[in-house]
Amino acid sequence: MQLIWISGSTSQVKKINITWRGIAKLAVATSLIAITLGVLIHFLGFKVAIQFNPDLARNVGGIITAQEKHATEVRYRQQFNELQTQLTQLSERILEIKQYKEGITELVTPFPLKNKMAGNSSKGGPYQPILFNPAAEGPLVEDLNLALNNSALLNQGIKKLEETWRDQHQWLRQLPTGSPIVNQVGLSSNYGTRIDPFTNLLAQHPGVDFSAPTGTPILAAGDGLVLRAEYDSAYGNFIEIAHADQFVSKYAHASKMHVKAGQRIQRGQVIAEVGNTGRSTGPHLHYEISHQGKMINPMQILRIQSVKLAAQ
Known part of the structure; x- marks a missing residue:
């Protein structure tokens, strides 16, 4: 396609050649300029909205203020500390139940097997306690990851105790410790x-x-x-x-x-x-x-x- 432009005063003739490739380049350039302007307007608009109208910014783009972020972290930290306290109490309760169970096992174990029970009590290994610290002051994400890891370890310990206690219960059932006759004799x-x-x-x-x-x-x-x-x-x-x-x-x-x-x-x-x-x-x-x-x-x-x- 060719456009001819004639100047009135000088009667000069100018020719402009228009091709499809040129039109495509012009369209691409125009689109890029429009997108760039849109991004700038969007960014500047939210920046202004955050400063002068936080509610509008929150509704439009999910933006929260620094004060709101701090309040959210404080609330989550409080809930996290409560969770850690509960996990600590659960860990202590498991230890109490374990000691109680060992006392019952000692009571019902036949006298001839007392030495065997003592002989199987050898233990060892590095001391790696599972700690839940309700007063943790580190970054919330790091504390949460640590708590999740400790919770997984605690769950593994519970499963191990369950397996051990099930084996001991099955073993005790096979010993002649029950009454051979009703007690009313x-x-x-x-x-x-x-x-x-x-x-x-x-x-x-x-x-x-x-x-x-x-x-x-x-x-x-x-x-x-x-x-x-x-x-x-x-x-x-x-x-x-x-x-x-x-x-x-x-x-x-x-x-x-x-x-x-x-x-x-x-x-x-x-x-x-x-x-x-x-x-x-x-x-x-x-x-x-x-x-x-x-x-x-x-x-x-x-x-x-x-x-x-x-x-x-």
């Missing part, structure tokens, strides 16, 4: 030397006798595997159960047996009923405990039950 004969009821001579009694009516449920003292469930002339109908750490419990003179050899049973499960079979003067449960093949006093295992029985 009488202890008729203790472990050790006694006068034999048939010969009236001194003899060794390898277990304890619980006097109870025929048909009273006999309970498994712990999780385990039934080794024997049969009849013997001395023990009558009896059951032997293998437990963890080489413990074996024995239940004798039963009138009925509800389990068989090779059967897995659970703590508290009814395995038989009190009777008067074998060498017995009346209905009762004869209960024995052996550890690593040696007979031990069941009252070393059933200390809590023995206290209850002695009080009756």
Whole structure:
């Protein structure tokens, strides 16, 4: 395209060539100038608005004043400190519960395993405490990151405690520490030397006798595997159960047996009923405990039950 311009006074003729490339360059230049002017106007407008009308700036562009920013940080800092205080209290509470649990574990652990429990208590490693400092004065972002990291460590510690306590609970369930019979019974004969009821001579009694009516449920003292469930002339109908750490419990003179050899049973499960079979003067449960093949006093295992029985 060509434009011809004729000057009136001099009658000069000027020609201007217009191409599509030239038009495109002109359009691009015009657009850049418009965008630049728009950005400058936008920036200057918000700067003026912040100074003379903060509400308008906040509504239009999300801008807050320095005072508002400070107030927001103060509010967040207060909430953050409250959170850290709660985390500190939670950490202390976990330690209290851990000590309480260890006391219970010590109480219910059979006497023959006390040394084993002490032998497994070896610990070590660098001291890296998890600290929550409610009075932190550093940048809020850094304190928040530190708190998040400590919270993650605390969560890992809780999960580790949960795994350890679950393992200990499962281990304790496999030990014959539960009552072999309901508590509403009488202890008729203790472990050790006694006068034999048939010969009236001194003899060794390898277990304890619980006097109870025929048909009273006999309970498994712990999780385990039934080794024997049969009849013997001395023990009558009896059951032997293998437990963890080489413990074996024995239940004798039963009138009925509800389990068989090779059967897995659970703590508290009814395995038989009190009777008067074998060498017995009346209905009762004869209960024995052996550890690593040696007979031990069941009252070393059933200390809590023995206290209850002695009080009756």
